[in-house]
Amino acid sequence: MAEHRRTAFQPRARLGHWLQRLGVSAALLGPALLLPLPATPLVDTPPFRLPFADPPGPDTWLLAQPYGNTVFAYRARTATYWAGQGIHFGVDFDAACGTIVLAIGDGTVVAVDNPYHGAGPHNLIIDHPNGYASLYGHLRQRSHLKIGDTVRAGEPIGVTGDPDLTCASRPHLHLEIRSAPRHDHAYNPIPLIQADWERIALAGGVAQAFQIDGSQPTGWTTLTDQPAIKFGQPLLNNYETTWPPNW
Numbered sequence: 153m154a155e156h157r158r159t160a161f162q163p164r165a166r167l168g169h170w171l172q173r174l175g176v177s178a179a180l181l182g183p184a185l186l187l188p189l190p191a192t193p194l195v196d197t198p199p200f201r202l203p204f205a206d207p208p209g210p211d212t213w214l215l216a217q218p219y220g221n222t223v224f225a226y227r228a229r230t231a232t233y234w235a236g237q238g239i240h241f242g243v244d245f246d247a248a249c250g251t252i253v254l255a256i257g258d259g260t261v262v263a264v265d266n267p268y269h270g271a272g273p274h275n276l277i278i279d280h281p282n283g284y285a286s287l288y289g290h291l292r293q294r295s296h297l298k299i300g301d302t303v304r305a306g307e308p309i310g311v312t313g314d315p316d317l318t319c320a321s322r323p324h325l326h327l328e329i330r331s332a333p334r335h336d337h338a339y340n341p342i343p344l345i346q347a348d349w350e351r352i353a354l355a356g357g358v359a360q361a362f363q364i365d366g367s368q369p370t371g372w373t374t375l376t377d378q379p380a381i382k383f384g385q386p387l388l389n390n391y392e393t394t395w396p397p398n399w
Contacts, residue, residue, distance in 0.1 A: 198346040199282050200256040201305055203327055204247070208355040213247035215352050216324055219340040220378030221389050223396060226363035229387055238387040239379065241338035242271075242289070242328035249292055249319035251312040255303045256286050256345060262333070265294055269335075271326045273317060276309055279332040284344070287335075289326035290315045340378045349375055366393025 206212040217224060222240045229238030255278060262285070263269065263277035271289020276297065279285045292313030303309060314323040329344055331337040342349055353375065362373050372378055379388060391398070 200345045216246040217244040221372045237381040238389040245325045247312045249323045257305045261301045285330045285332035287328040364395040365391045
């Protein structure tokens with residue numbers, strides 16, 4: 153596994169902002185508010201590249217839903233995302249059907265169209281020598297690659313599709329970064345992929361804000377501070393108080 157360093161945690165910097173949004177007085181909150189929350193580790197130099205050749209834009213691809221405790225994932229935490237501890241355990245990129253998908257790093261193909269991992273209609277997993285694995289989901293057709301094939305970063309591995317099989321409702325690429333070789337942990341791809349993520353987010357398409365825990369309002373609220381998860385473990389986000397409200 154690549155050497156890691158933790159994201160600096162500065163809860164006081166944004167404390168007033170989130171308390172104001174929640175309508176909570178700081179005097180009513182104890183010292184537990186200032187405890188750090190677990191986050192996906194960062195590496196000094198992100199080891200991976202983006203899965204597309206073109207830059208983001210309305211005619212190429214957009215960041216649709218980031219990894220983490222998004223509002224959408226929170227509301228579906230006991231259904232769609234229960235196996236991932238209630239977290240959206242990948243990054244969704246909106247892209248027209250047929251957009252070429254590139255390997256984000258060197259590695260070996262270890263799974264093709266494995267239904268256990270979901271993300272249909274077609275998926276592919278590459279194990280990388282740095283201890284990570286990448287999963288490419290919602291591909292339009294079965295990849296031309298086979299188990300055991302070696303790939304290089306930037307090599308085409310398939311094309312984007314639509315999980316609804318329409319190429320009209322929500323065509324996108326679902327990209328995950330997991331632990332290798334067991335694939336039982338998922339990590340936030342954003343700190344692990346070399347890219348200008350602030351500019352990508354500003355390009356448009358991001359519709360999913362993060363759900364806020366009323367007892368820890370400064371945690372898991374940015375693109376980079378989202379928690380790593382272990383598949384099959386208890387939910388991380390069964391909050392007693394939360395914002396937006398849990399209608």
